[in-house]
Amino acid sequence: MSTVVLDNVTKVYPGGYLAVDRMNLRAEEGEFLVLLGPSGCGKSTLLRMIAGLEEITAGDLWLGGKLANHLAPRDRDVAMVFQNGALYPHRTVRGNLSFPLEIAKADPALVKERVVELSRALHIDETLDRRPGTLSGGQRQRVAMGRAIVRQPSLFLMDEPLSNLDAGMRTELRMEISSLVRALGVTTIYVTHDQVEALTLADRIAIMNRGVLQDIGTPAQVYNDPATAFTAAFLSSQQLNLLAATVRTPQNQFILLDFGTHQITMPWTDPRAYAVSQHTGMQIIVGIRPDALMPVPERTEGPTFFGRVRTLEYHGHEWLAYLEAGIPAVHVPEPPDRRRGHVNGSQAGMNGKARSMMRRLLSSSAAEEEEVAGPAPSAASGTHRRADLIVRLGSRPVWRAGEHGRVAVDVSRLMLFTQTGARIDPPRR
Ligand SMILES: Nc1ncnc2c1ncn2[C@@H]1O[C@H](COP(=O)(O)OP(=O)(O)O)[C@@H](O)[C@H]1O
Ligand SMILES: [Mg+2]
Structure with missing residues (x-):
């Protein structure tokens, strides 16, 4: 079991693209946290940094209370499932499922038992002797999921595991993932661009746009009480x-939301009245x-x-x-797009250089944000x-x-x- 803490985690890719911008969040032990956002907003980048597959440009990652920025992927005790769960094509389903345990030199009798048990839970027990090439997309994703689960890691990372499946299969597997992961009680970070998947699966949802965290909360909180217009939309x-x-407060009698052709009044008794009145004019x-x-x-x-x-x-x-x-x-x-053609990206992998490059990026994007905060x-x-x-x-x-x-x-x-x-x-x- 494991907590995950991101403290200002930032990723600048070679070429100068700021893909993840000062991300702060915490996944509690056993929590099912969903990262939600449109394509290209930095979800996979963030997940890959947690897995150790992508270097963290700046900020700190803590896994189970330990600083993990420079831990090798195999020392993080995480299992990851991708969109196209890549399986070993020449091994049977049984061989795929048992592989992580064989590597860990587990007792063969135990491996056998665990694989059968898991294949039942995932409804693939009939396919144990088949090769991945003969399976449907849904069955392949179940095997990929099983292979991630089989050695009971501290942390599951799932990157759009259902997005290549058709709608019916997606709904079915969604329910199964939910009950399986909850039964195991393993901390899970699940990436998706599908708001229905996020609302139905998550304990909490973190919403991202252009590398920036927009909101985090339970499904009901972010849906009914969104922190940003982006989240609401x-x-x-x-x-x-x-x-x-335009906000008006005529003679201080009430608050008027002036839509030009229409006006709506809000009484001073409204709990939001004071906050809105600060925007008069x-x-x-x-x-x-x-x-x-x-x-x-x-x-x-x-x-x-x-x-x-x-x-x-x-x-x-x-x-x-x-x-x-x-x-x-x-x-x-929208937050400004932070693609920077002029930054020399060939050095981005080097930490000192990357840091100074990031400072430049962040200071210029701050200026850009002010522009946006003005009349736009x-x-x-x-x-x-x-x-x-x-x-x-x-x-x-x-x-x-x-x-x-x-x-x-x-x-x-x-x-x-x-x-x-x-x-x-x-x-x-
Ligand atoms: N290796 C890379 N080099 C440069 N830019 C990248 C690289 N990988 C991803 N990006 C860019 O970073 C942004 C975020 O990508 P990604 O994390 O894959 O988004 P998501 O998973 O939310 O669709 C995208 O604009 C993408 O083009
Ligand atoms: Mg992605």
Whole structure:
């Protein structure tokens, strides 16, 4: 069993690409921690640094309370499963599963017993005498998983182990991974870009974007109470409405979120009122999930948005409507891209040089961040557009295209962010 602590762990690749930027997180003993983020955000890089397959440019990695930056991979007691679980093609399933134990010179009788037991748990006991080439993708991933599990490491690292499987197999294996790993109680760090996988599997989810940690918490915390606009958008099953609003406090009577064509008031009794009032006169980003907007009759009192129903979309289990309300929408604010052509990367492997290179990178990206924190993502930077409000209608299309539609706004479910995408009222963690 093992805890994993990352203390400002950073990776700069040769060529100067800052792939992981000052990552801080802690996986508790026996915890199932999911690293979630879009393709290219640095998840595999981070996992490979924990496994010892990639050098850490700066910061510290602690495994089971021991500084592990320079430990050889074989001394870390970790097992890793990759997307394409590479198996030994000329060994049978039995041979693949027993190999790690044979290397460890385990008692052959014990090996035999353990392999049979594990193959039953993974539903591959019928395939023990077959070679990997004759197995389905799902069976191969089960063998890869079994080979990682068989010698009971202190830490499992799994890098998108299900992403090459079809949907049905993915769901099935997802449940099995969950129960198997939990039964073993081994600390697990699981990488995925799939938010459903993350929400269903994790004890806690760490969300990354462009090498930067965006949020960490239980699935319910990061979904309902996201720390950043990126997290809110990435975890939404339907596209999140991200709208630009200006905060006003007319005569200090209440808080007005001014969307241009529409205004929504927030009373001073709202728990977020004080934090929002600190942004009076400034533009903020308001996130609204499509299911926080409820179609209502035309003469409804209270906070509402309205507009022309541009189009309806059938999704099988529900209808979505696109409402032209004339409210300016914004893109998800992103940390700056830190690819640097001018940095001489041939020396990045050398630690002193890499450190000084990283200092240069970090100082220049800090300047860039200030630029972004200024007027962006405003009309000036061209990220503004007037998009439709996406509204969830449920199983019946209550509107027709071209009609006038009105929706009640659940003010308590508005998510309020600064222009750089940080939450205005602090999330509860
Ligand atoms: N060996 C490498 N040299 C240079 N850049 C790399 C290398 N490996 C990965 N990268 C870059 O680092 C970024 C993060 O990659 P990766 O960790 O594989 O992301 P993810 O697993 O989240 O898709 C990507 O932009 C990728 O192109
Ligand atoms: Mg990857």
